[in-house]
Amino acid sequence: MSDVDFDVVVLGAGPGGYTAAFRAADLGLRVGLVERYPALGGVCLNVGCIPSKALLHTANIIEEAAAMEQHGVSFGQPAVDIDKLRGFKESVVGKLTGGLAGMAKQRKVEVIQGSGSFAGPDELVVKTEGGERKLSFAHAIIAVGSESLELGRMPWGDPRLMDSTGALELEEIPQRLLVIGGGIIGLEMACVYRALGSDITLCELTPTLMPGTDPDLVKPLQRRIGKQYKNIHLETAVVQIDVADDALVAHFEGKHNGKEKFDRVLVAVGRTPNGGKINAAAAGVEVTARGFIPTDKQMRTNVPHIFAIGDVVGQPMLAHKATHEGKVAAEVCAGEKSAFEARVIPSVAYTDPEIAWVGVTESEAKESGQEYGVGRFPLAASGRALGIDRTEGFTKLLFDQATKRIIGAGITGPNAGDLIAECALAIEMGAEAEDIGLTIHPHPTLSESVAMAAEVFEGTVTDLYIPRKK
């Protein structure tokens, strides 16, 4: 093994890639980490989860401050210094990516900046600033992620037409913003810009927002933004965007028809994997027509010493999935018998209210024919939710009827993304409804709603009155 440059080369330094590289290094392997951008961390740290959450926090404070007016505390109109806000966001990103670079150094992971592609089953070529560099490896881990899906026939040269990366750059606060795509990313960005003062028009091709999520979870959000946003067009496509000097003109077709002017347009219609961009064929690695790279449970591609992790492997495209997969791949490279065996992967929309779910959705449970039961606890019955004046959401747990073990959970409300972690643990541990209900949850917190939902299923809840069925 001394005749190769690296025991492991990791292609891509997003959350999956750097985790794989660090884990492999900690297991004693010589590791190279190839990243095309100067900063480590990938989409998540640089132009995704982290900067968007910094901005969403700001948006939440603005919304909460405004809401206080009804309770007798007025702050007046917020004065937004967008340069300073952008600076804060960039400082957060900078701290994290700088930390990563430091940790790579401490672990003696060699970071090679440049675009990497395969030259053979044991060799990678990296186009660096100083020219091409060839790297030979015993194992490779492909962690090249995904990128925003671009809609065709759109004026992409115009800076007013943005993808999520552009929207996070926060160049200006447009008066009129059109968001194309009612998925998590579109809704989160709409939240940010609406709080900063934009008028939002949202356009979604399918009949529901956040397709695939249980409709009841989305409803409280839909009701709230229905009042906040200028328009929400469902079952509507934007078929054309004309460039005018003072605006972008969007042409709608579908349930809503017509033309309308916008100062900026954000396209957030999904992400596409980057599997097709690394000359995987040279290594014999199979890539699907859509750009995904199939793997087994140990994250091996069809070429046994080449692994793939993260967005490029398949849905859901989530950082916390990628990091787990990265650890598995690194451990298998080191000869350990690891495998990706998590049963569930939680999903969170950091909208206002937040929506989070894990495990089986109610729609899936219905479709599968599995005998299941539901315990649902409305936040209207939670003292804490009343105190913060956010009672529109609820916590819902799904249980296997025969064993009373939890199989899924969905939460809409403040901090849903934090509350869902308990449900994920409960599912992995095979907890029964009683295990959850009999665990004492602190009062008064929103976390109580999880225990209460379990009690609703058990029929032992006292904070609600539920008439007996018989």
Next chain:
Amino acid sequence: MSNTIEIKVPDIGDFSNIPVIEVLVSEGDKIDAEAGLVTLESDKATMEVPSPAAGVIRELKLQLDDTVSEGDVVAILEVSGESDEAEEASSSGDGDSVEAVPQSPPQKAAEPVAEESEPPAPSADIEQESPPPAERLSGTAAVDPARVPYASPAIRKFARELGVDLGRVKGSGNKGRIVREDVSAFVKSVMSGAVETGSSSIGGLRLNFPKLPDFDFSRYGGTEKQPLTKIQKISAAHLHRNWIGIPHVTQNDEADITDMEAFRQANAAEAVEQGFKLTPLVFLIKALVAALKKYPTFNSSLDSDGESLILKKYFNVGIAVDTPDGLVVPVLRECERKGIMELAAELGEISARARDKKLTPQDIQGGCISISSLGGIGGTSFTPIINAPEVAILGVSRSKMSPVWDGNEFRPRLMLPLSLSYDHRVIDGAEAARFCRYVASRLEDLRRLTL
């Protein structure tokens, strides 16, 4: 408050996942203590699960064809009149607690268990390391309790490191949750050979037979598919293992049973009066026991580590019985203490139970040596297969009147062919020949049995 108890499947020997073949009660039935509730068909035997107390069946937890293991709940009984026994039978006192669904029997033998002794070094030919892991489960399949093992992430990781398929591990935790100790115990039982690994490895031999191709017999004429009975399937596995795994030698001999036959016939009527038949087999049992005492290695088993012999101080003889469902071998116990008539009566009774499928697991355990008698049918000799962990089996063919030279003349003598198969790892040829002669000589002159 009425006192309800859970009636559970009792200790049924080393069996699990055995089918319910008969349900004897219905919900609402009033039953007496010891009344049978369901009939289970275990390895070559059937047994009834009795009620520990009198009362009313409130809820029946089993159906026909369910498979059960020790501890599974059969029914909820509302006890009429308190009894200590009833208290003991109730594990939780919680009348309506639901037991976990019995895990389906592990049918697939896909992943070899505990085959690798050391982790493979990272290398390019890593594909040899293990079979490609299955697809990742998602959605309902990933969490459906009927489809995934009841184990936490740490235990799943532990099992994977040891190469254990959790689908084959029985959980000892509450409601069948698999805990760390269950995984360790499973590995131990695999290592000691108590659990079949599904690989064709016998005594360290890796036998890799070419697979017989699938034939389409209907191309050559009409066919009909007849499923094997449970007994046939179980015997097939045992016979196959024993035939491949034990070096068999068969020693053939003959015993002159002219006088024994005369003696037997003279006493046959007396047996019939008492309600049983006096068969030649009983004399064979006595002769065999005498030979076992003389040659103790025949009454032994190889220790599982192959390092020593375990010599037995008891004399239990298994008798192969042909039943409509297949071959079973009930065991007659303490044959050295029992007289000819007592053995004959017991043999009649246990054979009848074997044919009626009423043997209990205990009836077929603990044999020292077996007899397979085809004497009633015909033949001159055959090779019986040793019933491991026993080390020898005596085959008996049909006796025949033959001219025997006594030094002066040919005399008509009734000769009984004996075929002794023995484990050559334990027994030498000369010893086997002596053993056979010894058995024959006891039969030739029954008075020697008293020596």
